[in-house]
Amino acid sequence: MTDGVHNRARPARAPTAGLSGFPSFSAVFWIGLFLVTWALSTWSFALYKTFDARWIIRYPKKLEIPLDTWISNATNWLVEDLNFGFFTFRDVTRFISAIIEAPYDIMRSLLVDGFMIGQGQQAIDVAPPLSWIAIISIAVSLALYAKDRWLAILVGVCFAYLAAFGQWDSAMVTLASVLIAVPIGVAGGLALGIVAYRLPAFERMLRPVLDLMQTVPVFAYLVPILVLFGFGPVAALIATVIYAMPPMVRISTVALHSVPEEVIEAGRMVGCRRGQLMWKVLIPTAMPSLMVGVNQVIMLTLNMVIIASMIGAGGLGYDVLTALRRLDIGGGIEAGLAIVVMAIALDRLSQAFAVRRVRPHLDPQLPFHKRHPVFTLVVAIAVFTTLAGAYLPAFREYPARLTLTTGTFWNSTIEWINVNFFDSIEAVKTVLLNVLLLPVKRFFTGIPWAWGIVVVGLAAARICGWKLGVMAAAMTFFIAASGLWREAMTTVYLCSVSVLIASVIGIPLGIWAGQNPRANSVIGAMIDTLQTLPSFVYLIPVVMLFRVGDFSAMIAVVLYALAPAVRYAAHGIRSVDEELIEAGKVSGCTSRQILWRIKLPLAAPSLLLGLNQTIMLAISMLVITALVGTRDLGQEVYIALTKANIGQGIVAGLSVAFIAIIADRVVTALARSSQQKLGLT
Template sequence: MTDAVAPAIAIHRPRPPLSRLLWPALLVATIVLVSLPNGALPGWMTKFPAAWQIPIAAWISTFMRWLMEVASFGLFTVRDLFRAVAWVLDLPLSATKAVLSEGIGWGRGADAVTIAPAIPWFSALIAGVAAAYAVGGARLAVLIGAGLLYLAVFGQWAGAMATLASVLVSSVLGAVGGLLVGLACVRWRGVERAVAPLLDLAQTMPVFAYLLPMLILFGFGPVSAMIATIVYAMPPMVRVTMLAIRAVPDEIRELGAMTGCTRAQLTWRMLVPSALPALMVGVNQVIMLSLNVVIIASMIGAGGLGFEVLAALRRLDIGAGLEAGIAITVLAILLDRFAQALALKTGRAPDRDAGARARRKLFLRSAFALAALLWLAAAAWPEIARYPEALRLSTAPYWGELVRWINLNFYATLDAIRAFAFLNLLAPAKRFALALPWVWVVALVAVAGFRLGGWRLGTGLAALALAIATTGLWQVAMLTVYLCGIAVIVATLIGVPLGVVAATRPRLWRAVETVIDLLQTLPSFVYLIPIVMLFRVGDFTALIAIVLYSVAPAIRYAAHGVSQAPPTLIEAATMQGCTRRQILLRVRAPLALPEILLGINQTIMLALSMLVITALVGTRDLGQETYSALAKADVGKGLVAGLCVAFIAIIADRLVSAAAARTKRRLGLAA
């Protein structure tokens, strides 16, 4: 490529020579520090002194015991208050479960009286197809029908309906709660400043960390799992609400003021309806995140498909786990497509053809009436409500046989791969991470923050790193950084080149997109079952699972960045005689660098969330700390370990985001 195109790609002043030498000098200094013999550095630099540690975990555990055993409001205790809240929240959940999975009645156990069964599969199929046709047309109706039929044919109906009930109630409460909090943030800046760090913590702290507080406060059962799900899934709705309401045109606000609307009328009759299509995107995110934690929530009584996947993982039953996991994926796809169609429908103008509207209403009412009549028939003859056993299918035995065949024929090869990776990659990286003095790591974080975002960023990130050290979990945190770092590097080396190459090849991109869609919708626990059966437990198994789960953003963002290169630059490069390869490597890829960095940022976030789940396969990091705290009912230990994971995620997020913003400015893509 000639020099004529280069200035259009990156116009910036060269950095001073000393600035260029900063990072190589720090790298050399880091290697020298790690290579020093034991005892060469003062003990307080290599291991955070116990006298300086803050017993936050003990304080939290003591506070929780006092809160649940002593604290009261006079007439009732705090425990009574939380149990009352749990009882109230259980009402919609129990009602939804009664309709979808358990049957309508009263009482429990031997005293249970059922007056009507749960909606049978054929009634739900008819109602679901009719609703899908009314919202999204024939194509969506076929998809919904095929998905629901799959759940019945493969024997996953009961678990899917229990999961659907929990997800529906969690999504409604999460969406409404997120909408109200988002509106409060828009109205009062002080609320936004107070809520922003809580949103960051809720999105970066592992779900394991706050399962135990929910369990202590609300008791064991589906309500605690539902509340944990809401806490995890609500932040995107809050952020989308703030963006959507603030994006409403000023003309609408002025119209409301001119017509004499009160603040409440302006909000609920003008701003919210105008922002409804964008708000539906937030609702969709709440649904997807709720489905993402159904397996984790099953640890404290959520039940459904999540419990079936978890039970299959415990007994290493790949067939049963995969079928239940695919059922969760099918449920996620159906809810996602329905929510997207509903969002599009809310953004379209109403159909002016009165006859067509009347026909659709008649069709919908007729379908619901037919579903209700069949439900009544199932109540009278319960045997017809069950899907015939003779017509059920299962692929579970074949998956188990496949893994056994691979182990029988390739065990030596797989074991050699695992040993080679551990000895030549994982073990050296672990030794390097554990040998780093905590003082030096905090200093590196401060320097990186200062160079990328100024003194405020550097000081804030150094404070977070120092906070990790004060908890006494520094060594465990470095194990988290080591394994997450290796996984992110591997995912980046795979994902970025694949995204860059696939972006300009539509057929290849369609194939790649199908694979990464499957990886993102398949529950993360499902990855672990075949990997554990092939490679046994350990860091290498965790590495493979993390890479599979986190590689999708690296691919997507790289492909998006490459495909969004300005056509004028592509045309200029073509006129200069550049080949397709030169345009890709010297024009598209450099311009895509900010997007690639954002993709790496998302890869880090997913890697950290998956790292906590891999505690089930024997890792010894912060994920194991949170998981063992859940098993031991040590709420302080679990929350502190979760906070450390959140701090690591925030440090990585701020550094990579600052690097992306700086790269955009350097490339002339931002002011």
């Protein structure tokens, strides 16, 4: 038995040589493909000069697909000319805006502005907003209802932080957006998930749409939303819902498919009709999984608040964006930390509701205030403090004289680092640029577009099969034919270098965390912080330390994309069967041999999945790093946003999405192949 286990744990032999001593076909294929690509990349410019053939390095301008012009013209026709008889397309967008704007205005009035009649100077206050004490009390009571006093303390401290550090008004504007966007995203995602569950053909049709929604950069669909719905919070809410809905759709479909068949049969036996079976059997059974989807919608909504502020969302996101433009590191980090604090509170609350158990009902004969003492107390606090706020400002708003700030500390810290470590930072930056970044950039940007299409198609076909190979080649041709080949190769170069560095740092940290509980607690806290920080927050200290350019973009991407490399590596190491480890010890393996011969080979599928997620996060962050001077597809998308050029934004966004989809399919296929070789499927 020990030998059998030991053999199972042994990693697959690399296909470097056949029985005759010659390299295998697979090795020859990959080596040959790389050498030809390297040679063409190195000599492509010389070939262009020698043969006076510019088409070698750039897709012919006359043959480019003018998709951006077609899209822009179609959008202009929609907005200006489309008429349904009784109403126009613009009337439809205004109707949608009105439906979303009404509850948003009510929520914002409740949390921030108060209720008024009239506009401008003729406006009359009707009712004040909830006091800061009332909102904190409501949040604490929700935590107490969902779990216990410890969660209530955590949530109370988080909301008190927002008040104490002067972020309350902006935080409430953001919270108003979240409280509107999340229900819309959850309801829409659940509805689509139900339809996909009932109609397999619809699920197959929906899958590529969800892939595009999750891989197209946010900036790309901010442009059409800006044109269709104008500048303001409604457009920001619509963009947020589009960004946050896909995980809810996927999780809803999977959760409904995961309901045991016995439960469904029991529902049918008691006479449930189709609708009753869905709402009284399937959804209640799948509720814990569905709450995970709700949690994802909340987190993605908070991740979107800064980007949405570019088209009028306001709130904490606008504060971070303004700080980035002013290079105000203290203000930016404080506003970013406020988003993190709010994310922690809402994340823990949603997780608690996901696992909350049904509690027994109290005696209905008891008075209401005895059955619900906490609710009664919170209502009393809310009414008293809100009414008292009309006469005592301290009840309505947190006293300004008691406000704390860490802005000076962050500014001084960055200044001290720049003064004392400038030469060291520049030396490291120069070495990495000359040794890694510039050679990799020359390699990718030198690849001729025609050979790039061929090599992507061949590599994808070899790993994923000929169908995906054709798809990958077609997507690569689209990028070249859109005139974005050089920008796309710059994106690939930045992504490759960032993912390489993130993996080199993250995988060893994950392995350490997977084997050492104390290290796991420290590294886990660090990764939690990195994951909850909004993406824009990374740019502020990076720009202050390294200025603008590819190196700054790479550092920001590495920090943002590091988390999955660590988490999946730790998960893979912890998931190795203890019996296999014991078998290795019995066989006389040292700790190092157990790691290299048992744990790492068996953790390979998890490592590849972590690589997949690292690539996805790196690509999404690269679009945001366009703000620090990169010259890639992200910059094209950002320029399109500033010019409200729908066609340019969508074409560049689709190019980014196609790169992400190709990488996702290839890495997923490698992970599946690794699982099959290890017998883990």
